[in-house]
Amino acid sequence: MTNAASSGALEMDVTLNGGSEMPLLGFGTWQITGREAVDATVAALRSGYRHLDTATVYENEAQVGEAIRDSGVSRDDLFITTKLPPERAGGELETLRESLKLLDTDHVDLWLIHWPPDSGVGADIWRAFAEARELGLAKEIGVSNYSLEEIDELSAASGVPPAVNQIEWSPLLFDASQLEGHRERGIILEGYSGLRGGVLDSSAVIDISHRREVTPAQVVIRWHLQHGVVVIPKSRNPDRIRANADVSGFELSLDEMQALDRLSQSA
Numbered sequence: 001m002t003n004a005a006s007s008g009a010l011e012m013d014v015t016l017n018g019g020s021e022m023p024l025l026g027f028g029t030w031q032i033t034g035r036e037a038v039d040a041t042v043a044a045l046r047s048g049y050r051h052l053d054t055a056t057v058y059e060n061e062a063q064v065g066e067a068i069r070d071s072g073v074s075r076d077d078l079f080i081t082t083k084l085p086p087e088r089a090g091g092e093l094e095t096l097r098e099s100l101k102l103l104d105t106d107h108v109d110l111w112l113i114h115w116p117p118d119s120g121v122g123a124d125i126w127r128a129f130a131e132a133r134e135l136g137l138a139k140e141i142g143v144s145n146y147s148l149e150e151i152d153e154l155s156a157a158s159g160v161p162p163a164v165n166q167i168e169w170s171p172l173l174f175d176a177s178q179l180e181g182h183r184e185r186g187i188i189l190e191g192y193s194g195l196r197g198g199v200l201d202s203s204a205v206i207d208i209s210h211r212r213e214v215t216p217a218q219v220v221i222r223w224h225l226q227h228g229v230v231v232i233p234k235s236r237n238p239d240r241i242r243a244n245a246d247v248s249g250f251e252l253s254l255d256e257m258q259a260l261d262r263l264s265q266s267a
């Protein structure tokens with residue numbers, strides 16, 4: 001993965017440990033359901049997003065499936081993630097098959113344990129995940145909301161490291177040791193809620209957005225991409241959906257990247 005801040009190049013895909021290519025930019029679908037979920041996801045697909053993030057608990061997998069059909073985009077061109085709530089332990093494959101039915105597909109590209117179970121790190125759940133990968137129902141398997149220690153415990157128990165850890169991430173939460181810790185383990189850090197928490201109102205982000213003549217959200221999304229971190233902005237607004245994906249026309253300098261990194265020290 002190239003860091004564009006230092007080299008000028010920007011990779012838009014990352015290779016996961018199972019060999020799949022994952023687009024660094026995806027469309028998040030939390031808190032959109034029903035017709036709104038269909039419309040927003042169609043707008044995202046028409047704006048060029050080829051990576052969609054959903055979950056069993058979002059209760060919108062059927063709408064995401066409908067949007068894919070409506071958009072006319074080929075399934076082969078898409079990267080689809082869904083997630084299992086750990087409370088479904090014991091019924092993992094059944095839950096995945098239900099997700100596949102709702103999404104109207106025979107596999108997901110990435111299946112995540114949505115958060116660690118109340119006790120332990122989910123070694124039994126993880127065995128079912130490995131089986132789903134063997135069966136071709138999930139091309140890649142990963143976790144969400146896990147600490148590096150929990151990931152190490154899971155990997156040691158199973159010999160199967162997760163491909164991805166999806167965690168809350170933004171300039172306000174930047175932690176170089178977290179980023180490096182994931183990289184050392186060959187695990188892709190996927191950020192969520194990157195536009196939340198007041199980051200769009202921070203003066204560093206606003207200053208850069210004025211200088212670059214882009215929106216604050218575009219600055220934050222570009223910051224993720226230049227760090228090689230997966231980012232999955234969600235919006236229900238078609239103009240924002242489009243703009244959030246339109247981030248290839250400018251590049252943050254090393255100074256700007258570092259100014260954004262430093263926001264976590266004042267947060």
Ligand code: NAP
Pocket residue numbers: 027028029030031053054114144145166167191192193194195196200215217218232233234235236237240241243244
């Ligand atoms: P987000 O995408 O960072 O931010 C969404 C919020 O920002 C919405 O209120 C949205 O409002 C607003 N927004 C979007 N684009 C904007 C723009 N250009 N300018 C100003 N405001 C903008 O937050 P998120 O939905 O929490 O996280 C992203 C995705 O990550 C989720 O949708 C979900 O797929 C995933 N996620 C995963 C977990 C997990 O536990 N694994 C937890 C949370 C989220 P409008 O809709 O009105 O535009």
